[in-house]
Amino acid sequence: MAELTVGDLVVDYGPVRALSGVSMRVPSGAVVAVLGANGAGKTTLLRAISGTLRFQRGRIARGTIELDGARLSGLGAAAVVRCGVTHVPEGRRVFARMTVEENLRAGGLGTPRRAAAEARERVRELFPVLAERSRQPAGLLSGGEQQMLAIGRALMAGPSVLLLDEPTLGLAPQMAARIAATIRAINAAGTSVLLVEQNVATALSLASYAYVLEVGGVAMEGPAAALAASDEVRRRYLGVSDETPAEVRPRAALPRWSA
Numbered sequence: 621m622a623e624l625t626v627g628d629l630v631v632d633y634g635p636v637r638a639l640s641g642v643s644m645r646v647p648s649g650a651v652v653a654v655l656g657a658n659g660a661g662k663t664t665l666l667r668a669i670s671g672t673l674r675f676q677r678g679r680i681a682r683g684t685i686e687l688d689g690a691r692l693s694g695l696g697a698a699a700v701v702r703c704g705v706t707h708v709p710e711g712r713r714v715f716a717r718m719t720v721e722e723n724l725r726a727g728g729l730g731t732p733r734r735a736a737a738e739a740r741e742r743v744r745e746l747f748p749v750l751a752e753r754s755r756q757p758a759g760l761l762s763g764g765e766q767q768m769l770a771i772g773r774a775l776m777a778g779p780s781v782l783l784l785d786e787p788t789l790g791l792a793p794q795m796a797a798r799i800a801a802t803i804r805a806i807n808a809a810g811t812s813v814l815l816v817e818q819n820v821a822t823a824l825s826l827a828s829y830a831y832v833l834e835v836g837g838v839a840m841e842g843p844a845a846a847l848a849a850s851d852e853v854r855r856r857y858l859g860v861s862d863e864t865p866a867e868v869r870p871r872a873a874l875p876r877w878s879a
């Protein structure tokens with residue numbers, strides 16, 4: 621396990637400043653959530669960490685990204701994976717024409733054989749459906765199964781930190797709950813998680829600590845339980861206002877806490 625730290629990170633896409641001095645920490649073994657409205661910079665933060673910013677013509681103008689004190693910023697995407705940080709981008713981009721098995725194998729490329737075999741076993745246990753459907757083209761899987769495959773593929777490199785971008789987006793509630801349970805299991809097995817999630821109640825129920833981004837900066841941060849109880853977070857992100865009668869307040873606004 622390893623600690624991920626981001627210090628005073630500034631990111632630009634050409635003339636557009638997307639992050640303007642973000643500092644945060646994912647302690648070893650933790651689930652940390654990043655919340656915020658569309659365009660706040662959440663995806664940019666994950667891209668900067670995973671070394672995929674350059675594919676979007678983005679650039680780190682200033683700041684540091686470190687894993688246990690070793691510098692990640694400036695490394696390419698493949699090198700970041702080798703350091704133990706893998707990224708599941710938004711939109712579950714699986715290789716639709718390749719089989720489930722081939723998709724998983726692609727995630728393990730470059731991983732030493734023994735570690736890859738262990739990771740494979742772990743993925744099979746987490747997602748039995750992927751083992752059952754290993755020879756089918758990934759494009760035939762349901763949206764939720766494709767998300768499982770995208771997560772499984774990222775786990776094939778045996779990461780110490782997993783970056784997840786909107787893993788439950790567009791999924792039916794039951795499937796979203798399964799993905800959330802899987803994230804808990806992955807974390808319980810020792811992988812730290814940095815989670816960007818549009819469903820604030822889900823995010824705060826999974827995370828122990830959370831950051832709220834607004835126009836490229838950290839507007840709020842704190843223990844997930846404290847943020848969930850904060851009037852401002854409830855009003856702005858959980859759709860609960862003082863005027864909302866108690867009986868119509870979403871149950872989702874009452875998350876289960878992780879320790």
Ligand SMILES: Nc1ncnc2c1ncn2[C@@H]1O[C@H](COP(=O)(O)OP(=O)(O)OP(=O)(O)O)[C@@H](O)[C@H]1O
Nearest residue numbers: 633636638656657658659660661662663664665676
């Ligand atoms: N490839 C790009 N080129 C130019 N500007 C970009 C690019 N990607 C993002 N941006 C801009 O950077 C800012 C942050 O975007 P980002 O996608 O990181 O936000 P987000 O919080 O993840 O939002 P969303 O939930 O909509 O994905 C926005 O102003 C966005 O328009």
